[in-house]
Amino acid sequence: MSRVPAHRSAKTKQWIKRQIPTVATGIGFLLLWELVARVIGNNRIFATIPYTLKQTLERSDTVVVRVMETFTSVFVAFILAVCLGVVLGMVVAELYTIRQMTMPLIIFAYAVPHPVLAPMFIIWFLIGGDITLLTFQNPAAYVLGSEMVRESTLSLAIDGVSTFGAWVGFFPVFLSTITGMNALEERFQHLGAVLGASRWQMVKYFRFWRAMPNITSSIKSTVQLSIVGVIVAEFIASSSGIGYQIVLAWKNAALGYMFGVVIVIMLGSYLFYQIAVWTLKAVTPPGSV
Template sequence: MTEASGLVSETMFPPPESVYSAFIDNQELIVDNTWPTVTAGFIGFGLAVVTATLSAILLSLSKRVENALMPLVVSVNSVPRVTLAPLLIFYLGSGVATNYMIAAWVAFFPMFLNAMESLGQISGEHHDLCHLYQASTWQEYRYIRIPNALPQMFDGMKMAIILAMIGAVVGEFVATTEGLGYLSTLALRNANMGLAFAVVGVLGFISTAAIFVLYQIQDKLIFWEDSSFFTTEA
């Protein structure tokens, strides 16, 4: 189909039927390599969410500490992750642990920024209410800051899960001998473009499904706001 148009070659861009055939022919191989990627992506995502949220809470407790450490955090996270992947392999060795760290590091920064910005937002009325009832710092975060920050933190999670999956795949390029990233590398080495595109399609489906699950959790947890995956207009 694509070659008949005279514009592109099927060798470079296989038609949908070739991608589907490659998926069916290599279905067991793809499934076997999907679980390591999903595991690395979700563990990296979980590590990023926990560490980013805790870091944001700790930094937001003191404006002086925030002003002192934020430039350091931004500068560290502005370094391209791929360039530091060999260093992680040198210190941690090749394997799944390195892959988890790459995925977590890639996903950390957007989650951290969203958490920092949202936790720092508190209205004057809420501030006066905390002062009136002499609320402790824990009570202020538990009942006001964290609930108010949840919508924006979920936005950070949606970006983080995509980046965690990307980090997991990048880690598989250099750190492991399993996973969809490793499988796509093998497919490209063998010029099996149908399989390579099938792997990309599987990765896209996984990321979309993960975001859909996050929307469902957000919709249940933040029931006072409309956060449906499929928005409808009245």
């Protein structure tokens, strides 16, 4: 019994040691930020930390509601990108004719600058309508007493913002799945032939698991790309989410609020990334991540 607490204590100490460089970097970033702001001496050009906190806290209810809207869309975009990327990547990797037909189109589509397409996704779903999967109360309503937060609801929906985020995050998973499945070592191909494995069995027991490290590595990139895609869609062609708040801060010349929104996005992105990596480690075989 005593070994278990000792093991946990050792793991906790090891985790704390690993976080020291991150914390030191964060403190250094804050010190540099405040130093530059003090040297410039103009909050309309480069906001100080106290000025940023003041303007952000004045709109804290709005920030909470909008950041939850954004990361609800990010969650949908991330799931769509991963599922479609893996499934279509497996199909294209396995069927040579389809690969030859589709790869030039995929390369061409990937070469198009993503922000150019954001208004198109918004327009398509404005015309066709959103697909709402689930509607629920904003979790912040159970913590904050603001009337605005209490009345806000969130929706897991396939809409213009989430599909554009999925489009941006789709390509790394898709291409990595194809690469990983086509990298199966020759000895495993011979083993499958000796065992009489069918094409589907080769995919199920060999090719997919060979591609797993590639897929998990690309999923970590997809986390960030999905966030980028959603926020770009929000401040280019949407009127909701935290991305739109950047546009409002720019129009109102509220630089402190803009800085605060950016910091909130950074913290939310870091948290979402850590949750995604932890989930990958929990559901995939050891060594895949």
